[in-house]
Amino acid sequence: MSKTVPVIIASLVGFLMIFAFFSPQLLWLRQTAEDWFAIITTIAMIYGGLTLCFHHLKKISDSEAGWGFSAVTLLAFGVTVIVGMLKIGVVPETARNLNHPWSGPFLQEGGAFWWIYQYLFSPVVSTMFALLAFYVASAAFRAFRAKNVEAILLLVTALIVLLGQTKDREITTLFLPAMTDGSTSYLPIADLTEFIRKTIVTSGQRAIMIGVALGVVATSLRILLGLDRSYLGGDE
Amino acid sequence: MSSSVTILDRLNVLDRRWIFLAMALAVAAPILLGIGSDESPSPPTKRLFDRLEELPEGSRILMAIDFDPNSAAELSPMALAFTRHCCLRRHKIYFVTTWGTGVPLLDATIKTVVQSEFGRGDRPYQYGIDYVNLGFVAGDAVAISQLTSDIRKARSQDMQGTSLDSLPVMNDVVSLQDMQLLITPSAGFPGAKEWVQYAGTPYKIPLAAGCTGVQSTQLFPYYPDQLVGLVTGIRGANEYESMLASKYPVPYAEMSKRPASLRGGPQRWAHRLMISLIVLGNAIHFANRYRRSSHS
Amino acid sequence: MNRETTIWTLLFIVGGLSLAYHVQSSERGVGQQFVIPVEIAGRVDAATGVIVPLGAGESTEGEGVIKGVRYDKAGRETSQAVYSLSRTIGVWVAAILTLCVFSYLYRDNPFYKLVESIIVGVSAGYWIVQYGWTVLVSKVLVKLSPDLARYAFLPETPVDAKPEYLYLIPVILGCLIFCRLIPKAAWLGRWPLAFIVGTTAGLKLILFLNADFVRQIRSTILPLVVLSTNASGGSDFDWKQSIQNLVIVVSVLSSLTYFYFSVEHKGWVGRISRVGIWVLMISFGASFALTVMGRITLLTMRLQFLFDDWLGLVRM
Known part of the structure; x- marks a missing residue:
């Protein structure tokens, strides 16, 4: 019972999506399922927020190492939710709606929630990703070694593409005679980069894509047929 | 020694x-x-530029701003350049995002280009007539699937809470299949890959993508059969800005209007x-x- | 005080003094932000009770006028621009947090950990607010109680909208996920999960098969001998396109052979799969270079923020 009903739900809705793709008569059912999907994932997200709070509250109550950071996380979470749901600093967009103080967009420029996005969220997440520029440089220096044929291919391609992604690819024209019309439009690195992109890189990725597609199709089919129930977790 | x-x-x-x-x-x-540095166009970028040039005035273009601050460095300049080009060609633009964290970036694109650069003059771009901000559609890739059958099922109101039925720009528009071109500067999931899988390929809707460098190799197999154009990373954005600058030198040759060229x-x-x-x-x-x- | 601490203390003092001097001497100011007030005003129509926008030139100070003020970003030079303290503080906060994140490059430290903790909370909160307004209010509340939605949040909701109680089903199904918190009823929490997994699996089965399998095979079936029409109407052998097509076909087939594990990679299968490995290595080499490109761009953007928006050293 505990696993039969969910398997039936998954199969029913899954096969519905498949049949609706081929049958316009079932379109309304597909649209309803898609609508419900958004609602259910939203509630799941609230559940996720709640478990995050429980996790950090437990860390604080157990006085685990770094519990102070958990308190900061909880505080940031609480402030963001309150500020966003109360639409602090947001004004109605049109005169008609002036007597509806909560009618303005919650992310309105100048509002408190927008401020959090603009000056807290945006700079921090983008800087965290920018850190990778440094680590990738360090990795290139330490680990990118021509140890065998495969590594040489990887390395040489990376060098060609790195050079080909900026105007420096035109430097190679300095070593070549000018074209008959005097132009310097013959860019071997640019041509080579484009050739690699069009042929070998595309082909390698295409092979991966075909393999992944087959994997996704097989897994989906196993889920819909009830053969794969791992997503339901262990017995409870 | x-x-x-x-x-x-x-x-x-x-x-x-x-x-x-x-x-x-x-x-x-x-x-x-x-x-700074400008760029000469590569074929996948030029193909999108040419497609936007060829489309007749007033064509419907869906602009899906599917990225967040993590990838804004590469994709924001693209979003600005694509939007500028659409406005210069007087196309109708339908802005949307499937990324919750992309909403302020979508708003910034509209403010910077449509309202500031094309919101005045003899033929100003008017909200509800020439463009609409559909905002965030929830449900990740499933939201794209929803848009392919009925936009109003995914969102019945625009970002300001106005019913879509009361906006002239939405007249005769039911789903993505009524668009002449979909353009998505996108990173990660859901992104260009999902737009290809859920909208472009099954419904044969012309689709072009701008992508981050990280994501680009995964999208190469879709070009040119399933993607009209593919603009890759900051180089692609720079190429697009350079093409805009050479076709519309006033004012797009100015470096202040070319964030990608500055980078x-x-x-x-x-x-x-x-x-x-x-x-x-x-x-x-x-x-x-x-x-x-x-x-x- | 050890040597490292001394050096860092000195660096902080020199940095702080330089910043203080720059704040005093900079013409543009450091991180100063300006806004322009946008007034939204209307007058209540006595007959209908609806607020109507003011006519052109009508005073915003008259009786019965209701006003709201929004502030949009503006350049310092814009007429009527006013200094914004909240946004200036915002730029300073963003700059300090950016530097805190960069401090991780030296070594892990409490500043970085603090920022990390803040951002975990803010991110989770952001998503809840985003989905709360976009789905729970704009999708669920509008359907279940259009009158309440119109009264409180979405005044444009059609007046003839009727409640659609069918939407209670996904709400109840979704709320079952909270049963996971109750050990005896935890099994009920699988139902909404099954709905999500089933929908995704059904859609993916068809769409992956179409876009990533059939269409990819179709795109690989290419002519190996390409003829192009010349100026006199005859046919020429297009060696460039022919080589390109040949490379694509050989590369895809060899890479697929490498991924085919049902046959032992020996003999000619082994040789072909080795070519496949080379193709994949070239592909990964290009991926690496393109990834580097992206990360450098991000770093450029963050430094542009520090030098332009915050310190005002350059003008973008």
Whole structure:
């Protein structure tokens, strides 16, 4: 019972999506399922927020190492939710709606929630990703070694593409005679980069894509047929 | 001999923070000196540019701003350039995002281009007539599927809470299948890949994508059969800006309107550093091998 | 005080003094932000009770006028621009947080950990607010109680909208996920999960098969001998396109052979799969270079923020 009903739900809705793709008569059912999907994932997200709070509250109550950071996380979470749901600093967009103080967009420029996005969220997440520029440089220096044929291919391609992604690819024209019309439009690195992109890189990725597609199709089919129930977790 | 040995030993144990410092300088110096760089167009970028030029005035273009601050450095300049081009060609633009964290970036694109640059003059771009902000549609890739059958099922109101039925720009528009072109500057999930899988390929809707460098190789197999155009990373954005600058020099030749071209200079120097580091790293590797073999 | 601490203390003092001097001497100011007030005003129509926008030139100070003020970003030079303290503080906060994140490059430290903790909370909160307004209010509340939605949040909701109680089903199904918190009823929490997994699996089965399998095979079936029409109407052998097509076909087939594990990779299968490995290595090499490109761009953007928006050293 505990696993039969969910398997039936998954199969029913899954096969519905498949049949609706081929049958316009079932379109309304597909649209309803898609609508419900958004609602259910939203509630799941609230559940996720709640478990995050429980996790950090437990860390604080157990006085685990770094519990102070958990308190900061909880505080940031609480402030963001309150500020966003109360639409602090947001004004109605049109005169008609002036007597509806909560009618303005919650992310309105100048509002408190927008401020959090603009000056807290945006700079921090983008800087965290920018850190990778440094680590990738360090990795290139330490680990990118021509140890065998495969590594040489990887390395040489990376060098060609790195050079080909900026105007420096035109430097190679300095070593070549000018074209008959005097132009310097013959860019071997640019041509080579484009050739690699069009042929070998595309082909390698295409092979991966075909393999992944087959994997996704097989897994989906196993889920819909009830053969794969791992997503339901262990017995409870 | 002894001095060269010392240098090799030092390089073998070089603290990575010196490399970090070199990278910081390679990027910071060109910014402070104001060094930019333009680009010559590659075929996948030019194909999108040409498609937007060929479409008749008033064509319906869906602009899906599917990225967040993590990838805004590469994709924001693209979003601005695509939107500018659509406005210059007087197309109707339908802005949407499937990324919750993309909403302020979508608003910024509209404010910077549509409202500030095309919101005045003889034929101003008017909200509800020439463009609409559909805002965020929830449900990730499933939201794209929803849009392909009925936009109003995914969102019955625009970002300001106005019913879509009361907006003239939405007249005769039911789903994505009524669009002449979908353009998505996108990163990650859901992104260009999902737009290809859920909208472009099954419903044969012309689709073009702008993508981050990281994501680009995954999208190459879709071009040119399933993607009209593919603009890759900051280089692609720079190419697009350069094409806009040469076709519409006033005012798009100005560097202040070309964020990607401004980032071209630091990009060039950082790539030079990366190439040098790879070459130096391998030189050390071979020197160590030579030293080991000569010792044994 | 050890040597490292001394150096850092000195660096902080020198940095702080330089910043203080720059704040005093900079013409543009450091991180200064300006806004322009946008007034939204209307007058209540006595007959209908609806607020109507003011006519052109009508005073916003008259009786019965209701006003709201929004502030949009503006350049310092814009007429009527006013200094914005909240946004200026915002730029300073963003700059300090950016530097805190960069401090990780030296070593892990409490500043970085603090920023990390803040951002975990803010991110989770952001998503809840985003989905709350976009789905729970704009999708669920509008359907279940259009009158309440019109009264409180979405005044444009059609007046003839009727409640659609069918939407209670996904709400109840979704709320079952909270049963996971109750050990005896935890099994009920699988139902909404099954709905999500089933929908995704059904859609993916068809769409992956179409876009990533069939269409990819179709795109690989290419002519190996390409003829192009010349100026005199005859046919020429297009060696460039022919080589390109040949490379694509060989590369895809060899890479697929590498991924085919039902046959042992020996003999000619082994040789072909080795070519496949080379193709994949070239592909990964290009991926690496393109990834580097992206990360450098991000770093450029962050430094541009520090030098332009915050310190005002350059003008973008």
